[in-house]
Amino acid sequence: MxxxxxxxxxxxxxxxxxxxxxxxxxxxxxxxxxxxxxxxxxxxxxxxxxxxxxxxxxxxxxxxxxxxxxxxxxxxxxxxxxxxxxxxxxxxxxxxxxxxxxxxxxxxxxxxxxxxxxxxxxxxxxxxxxxxxxxxxxxxxxxxxxxxxxxKDHDWPENGNIVASISVDTNDKVHNLLSERVTKISCDLAKMVNARVNLANTFAGAPVHVAIEVPSFNAQAYNQDIQDKHEKDVHTIAQAHDIPDDQVFVSEGLPEDIIPKVCEKLDAELLVLGSVGRRGISAALLGNTAEHIIDHVTCDTLVIKPQLK
CATH class of the missing domain: 3.40.50.12370 (Rossmann fold)
Known part of the structure; x- marks a missing residue:
């Protein structure tokens, strides 16, 4: 839907x-x-x-x-x-x-x-x-x-900033639906507290070893193509929700590195993100992306689950 x-x-x-x-x-x-x-x-x-x-x-x-x-x-x-x-x-x-x-x-x-x-x-x-x-x-x-x-201790001032961390992947329906809900919930909250919604998205660049092992591989061109696609997809979501282009942030890197920097730059009052929740041994060894992000932001974080009541 x-x-x-x-x-x-x-x-x-x-x-x-x-x-x-x-x-x-x-x-x-x-x-x-x-x-x-x-x-x-x-x-x-x-x-x-x-x-x-x-x-x-x-x-x-x-x-x-x-x-x-x-x-x-x-x-x-x-x-x-x-x-x-x-x-x-x-x-x-x-x-x-x-x-x-x-x-x-x-x-x-x-x-x-x-x-x-x-x-x-x-x-x-x-x-x-x-x-x-x-x-x-x-x-x-x-x-x-x-x-x-x-x-956390951050205030929720008038005309503040809400950061919605979203993913765009045509092969991952669960995360795409979750990102859609994250965006809509962020917009709902923004209307209630008179805030601006900012979309933040990250993408993984070409692995370093590929450029070394395959000399003909153009890592720079590959990264630019990936970035262009992410920016296009995220801007499409932004336009559907009347979010201005200057409130869209797409960067190469890990979410736990990039998202906290966006929140700090905007002095965000709230970060909204989705979490499917990793459990078992994988959670013990790797942890959840949401957890790593929460540890590094100073603002409140609203974690959205795939199935809402």
């Missing part, structure tokens, strides 16, 4: 906000409130907690462990109620759950409570730590069936 520039695809009736029990500031909640007012949506604030010592200790009876867990969960409810008490103009409910896995606990609640999007503050991860384990942020991005907004 082809979406016209007048079809709205970004609609949310209920947004799940991940509450951070370890910090006073709740940037995810404040951003979600901002969006909820624009979308006329309600918020479900969720705290997912777990302490293995409550399950492992032999000094407590099963009943005592249940009572202590209940006390912790009730404490979280009071903390969330205090955080949301002064919110005006948005319907807010709170929920605390006990789950060993933060990402799975959040996904379970979002699915059961019929939420449309998840909003979570993005923690900073060092490159060293990122190679040793997969943080909850990444697991949430990989396994969530819903769109996920990762919030």
């Amino acid at each position: 082809t979406l016209s520039s007048h079809d709205s695809v970004f609609t949310c009736q209920r947004i799940l906000v991940v509450f951070d029990p370890y910090h006073t500031e709740q940037p995810a909640y404040h951003r979600a409130c901002f969006l909820a007012k624009k979308l006329n949506a309600e918020l479900l604030v969720v705290s997912c907690i777990y302490d293995e010592t409550y399950d492992m200790t032999n000094f407590l009876s099963a009943e005592q462990r249940v009572d202590m867990k209940s006390a912790l969960l009730n404490g979280q409810l009071k903390a969330m109620q205090a955080c949301t008490a002064k919110t005006i103009g948005v319907k807010v409910s709170v929920k605390s759950v006990w789950h060993k896995s933060l990402h799975q606990g959040i996904i379970d609640v979002a699915t059961h409570e019929d939420c449309d999007m998840i909003v979570k503050a993005c923690k900073n991860h060092t490159k060293f730590a990122h190679k040793l384990f997969t943080p909850s942020d990444w697991r949430l991005l990989r396994y969530s069936p819903l769109n996920v907004l990762m919030v």
Whole structure:
């Protein structure tokens, strides 16, 4: 199905906000409130907690462990109620759950409570730590069936910039459809927050070894042909959505290198990109492109999944 520039695809009736029990500031909640007012949506604030010592200790009876867990969960409810008490103009409910896995606990609640999007503050991860384990942020991005907004500290000013990272490949229908949705959702958001949409696209140039092994191969001409094709395809998408030519960026290189530079150049408030979610060994060894990009941008990132509700 082809979406016209007048079809709205970004609609949310209920947004799940991940509450951070370890910090006073709740940037995810404040951003979600901002969006909820624009979308006329309600918020479900969720705290997912777990302490293995409550399950492992032999000094407590099963009943005592249940009572202590209940006390912790009730404490979280009071903390969330205090955080949301002064919110005006948005319907807010709170929920605390006990789950060993933060990402799975959040996904379970979002699915059961019929939420449309998840909003979570993005923690900073060092490159060293990122190679040793997969943080909850990444697991949430990989396994969530819903769109996920990762919030950082960048403001959303009037007349700001939204960057939509898209791919164009005639042989990849999944990514092409995803890019179409990314573009349309970016345009929907831009109308709501009075921002400009910028399309960013990257392409891989000719491998260096080919030029060495095949002297007759003209790498420069090949790269120019690839760039011309990408620019033509991306400009076609831009024209379909009334995006000016000077808001289109096509560059040779890896997305994780190029996209953050575009966001920095434009001082973007939001990056919108699609993610099909790589899992298993390939994810452990290579990681997802979306994850590498998020680590290198200072703005919020909205990750769009292939199947929307």
